[in-house]
Amino acid sequence: MPDKDIVFATEDTYHHGYAQKQRAAFSREVLSFALGGEEYAIDILRIREILKHRAATEVPRAPAFILGVIAVRGQIIPVMDLRLRVRVAAAPPAKESRILVVTHAGEAYGLLVDAVHQVVRMRDEDVEPPPALLGGPEGEFIAGIGRPRPDRMLILLNLGALLSFTVEKS
C-alpha cells in the first residue's frame, strides 16, 4: 500500500540536496527544518520518513507537548509538538507543517515541525558546541550549532534529550 504521505523522495529541495554526490570532506548530513522562525536540524540517519500533518489521538496523562498517537503503516507512534517541547510559542499546524518520523532507541516517534527545508552536508569543523549562555531547560535539547556557511546557523537537536520524558502516575 503506497503511502501518499511520503514526500521524502519527491520534495524538491531535499531531492536536490540528496542527489548531489557526497564528497568525503562532508562527514555529516542533517535535515533542516523551520520552527518558530529559527532553523533547526536533525541527523539524517535518524529520520525514517516525513509525513504531512495529520490529527493525532490524544493520550491521557501525557505531557502537553505530546499531541497524541498516529498510525504509520500499522505501527502506532507518539507525535510530539516540537514547538511546545523546545518552548517556542505555540502555533496551529499549517499547510507546510510536517511530521518527521525519527527513530530513537529502536522506537519510532513523530516530531511536528513548521516546514521541512533540505538536507545540509557539513564538515565536523562546521559544528560548534552549544553556547554556554544557553543554559536552562532548553539548553539540554541542543547538541550543537551548525554553520555550513558563515551566514547560516542551524540549531542541531539532541534527540535523546527531546524524547526522554515521563508520564503522570494517576
Next chain:
Amino acid sequence: MTSDKAFQDFLSEAQETVENLNRTLLALDAGKVDPDLVNDAFRAVHSLKGLAGLFGVGRMASLSHTLENLLDSLRLGRVAVSAAILDLLFEAVEIYGRLMAAVSEGRPADSPEVDGFVARIEQAARAGARAQTQKRQDLALDPSILSVLSEYEEHRLRENLAAGRTLFRVHAAFDLAGIDHGLDELKARLKPLGEVITYLPTPDSGDGEGIELDVILATDAHHPAVAGAVGGRAEVTELVAGRAPLAAATGARAEEDATLRSVSRTVRVDIRKLDHLMNLVGELTLARAGVQGVLEDLRGEGHLELARRLQQESRVLERKLDELQSGILEVRMVPLGQIFDKLSRVVRRISRDAGKEIRLTISGADTELDKLIVEELSDPLMHVIRNSIDHGIEPTDVRRAAGKDETGTIWVSAQQRGNHVVIEVRDDGRGFDEDRILETAIQRRLIDAAQAADLSRRELLNLVFLPGFSTRERASELSGRGVGLDVVKTNIARLSGIIDVESTRGKGTSLIITLPVTLAIIQALIIRAAGRSYAIPLNSVLETITATRGEVKTIERREVLTVRGQTLALARVEQALDVARAGPTPERMYVVVVGLAQHRLGLVVDDFVGQENIVIKSLSGPLNAVPGIAGATELGGQQVVLVLDVAALVEESLRGEEAA
C-alpha cells in the same frame, strides 16, 4: 564462518533436545528402568555435546561431556539408575535451560554453577558405580555381526543373553522406495516381542533395486512366535538359544511405536514472523474498509450495478480474510502440555525437598493457547503449585492424623470454554484458614475491623491476592523468593486473565485461572466518552447496561448503581483517565460492567459504537507507562483508538475505595 542460519538451527535443536531429554527423564522417573529410555537420554546429551562443541558454547559442552559419561555408564550398566541420579539429571535440564537462555540473548553462557554441578555428577557416578561382575566371555556369534555393533549395542546384546533371551536373525528384503514404511511396519511387529539390537543392511544380490536387512532380535519368545509376528515377509533364524520359558509376547509397545512415523511433518516458525503476518492481515482488513468506502461512493453516485458487484467481491474478500486470520491464530496455538511437563519436574523436586508425598494429576494437557501466553503463564503457574506444596499440602504425619491419604494430591486441569481457557490448580491440603487471613489482613492494615465484619466469604478469601499479604512471616524458600500471590495475580492480569480462589478448610484449595485464548487479535467493544472513542477488550466485559442519572447513588463520595440487588461501583471513563469533558454529562448513561477476578466495576460511557476485532499495539517509549491505557489500535481511515487497561482501572478504583 558459522552462519546465522546454522546458529539458529543450533538453538532450536538444542532447545528441542533438552525438552526431549526432560520427557525421557520423566518417563524414566515414572516407570521401571527401560534401557531404550536410558539410551534416549544418552543420545540427547551426546548430541547436545556435539552441538555445543561445534557452536563454541564451552560450558554447555563440558556439562554435556560429564553427563554423557554418566549416562554412558548408566546405559552400559556400570552405574545403577537411582533417584539421586535422576534428581541430578533433572537439575541438568534446568541448567541447560539457563545456559540456552543466556546464549540466545547473546549473553556469555558462563554460569559458574556448572563447575560445581559437574563435580557433583562425577561424584554421583563414582558413588553409584557397580562392581563389574560381567565376564567378557566370547560370544558364540558370527564375527561379521559383532564387528558392526557399537559398544552400546554389544552391551545390550550381552545383557539380553545374560538374561537368558534367545537371539534371532530376521532377514527381510525391501524395495528401496518402500524401505521407510516397510521398516516401520517390521519394527512395530518385532518390538512387542523383545529388544531389537541392531539392523544390518546388506546389498541386494540381485538388480540393486532392493535392500536386504538382517534384524537382530533378543526375545523370550520362541521361533514360531517370531515367525508368526513377521508373517511370511521375513525369514527367521535362531542365532543363540535362550534359557527362558515360553513367554507371551506383550503388545504394550505397539501403540507408542505407531506414533513414531509422522513426527517430522512440522516446521519451526519464529513467532515474530507470525506477528508480522498478523499485522499484514490487519492492514488488509483496513484496505478492505477502504474498498467499502469506494462502494458507498459508487452507490451514492448511482452506479448501482457496479456497487452490487463490488459488494459481492468485497464479501468474498472479507470471508477469506477471516479464514486467513483464524488460520494464523491457529498456528500460534501450542498445547499447555509444554508447561505441564515442567510442572511435574518441579513438583517432584520440591515435594522431595519438603519431605512431602505428592501426587500430581494432570488433565487437559492438549488444551491450546497462544504461544506467548503459554510462555508467560509458566512462572505464575509454577508459583501457584509451589504455594500448594509449601502451604497447602500438610506434612505426612498431619495428614495421617487427620485421616487423610498420606500422599497429597495436586490436580492441574485445563479446558477450553469458548474464547477462554480455564486452568484449575486444586489440592487436597489444609485449605485457607479464614480467621488467620482476616487477622493478617487487619494486622497488615489491608482492611480495618469494620470492613472485616462486612466481608463476604468470597471477598475474604480474595484478600490473599492483595499486595503485601502473606500468611507466613517469612516467605519460605520453597514458595519462591518471597513472591506473593499478588504477583501471580498481576502476571495473570497482564495476560488479560483473571484468577479466583475457592477453599474449604481441611479439604483443600482451588485456584482458577481464566485466560483469553489469544492476545494477538481480540474482540473489543468500541465506546465513546467525553467526545473520544476507546476500545474495551470484550474478554473482560461481563455485560452492558443502561441507566439514568437518577438511578446513580453516592456512597462515601463514590458513585454506585444497584444492579439486580447488588451494589456496583461506577467509574466515569473520562475521570478515570483525567480527560476533560466539554459540556454536561448526558442524562442517559451507558454502563460497561467489567470484571477482573472477583472484582466488578461499571465503566460509565456516553455511547456504544460497536464491536471490532482489534490488534493491540503497545505505545512506544514513556507512553507505554500511561496508567489505564493498555495500548492502541487502528480502526480504519487512519483512526487510532486507545485500548483501555481494564485491570489497571479496576485496581485504581479499588485503591480509591480504600482511600474513601
Next chain:
Amino acid sequence: MMAQPRGIIAPVPHRVLLVEDSPAMRSYVAAALETDYEIVGVESGFQALQALPNGHYDLVISDVHMPDINGLELAKFMRSSPTYRKVPLILISTEGSDRDVGRGLELGANAYLPKPFSPAALRELVKRFVET
C-alpha cells in the same frame, strides 16, 4: 535437500551425501561445504540407503551414532556393495567413542573426523577425497 540451485553453465559440482540425524549439525556441515559442493542431507541411515541408488555421490559423510542403522552399519553396507564400494566415506562423531571409531575404520571408512571440528578442518579433509 540442501542443494543450492545452480546455473546450467557452471561445471557440475561434486555431490556429497550427508547422513546426520541432527538438523543443526547438518546446517553446520552444509554451511562449511555448500559453496564448493552440492550437499544432499538425509537424517538417518535408512534414508541414506534410499538416497544412494538415486543419484551419484562423490563422497558420503556420516555420523556414527544414529538410531537403527548406525554409521558402522552403513560403512559395512557400502563396502560390501559392488556399486558403492569405491565411494569415499568420512565418519564424524564426538570424540570419546574410540572403540566405535576403530571399528569404523576397520569396516572400510576412509577417515574419521572427531567433533567438534572447524569448517576449515572439514573442508581440508573433504578436499583429500574429492578434487574440486
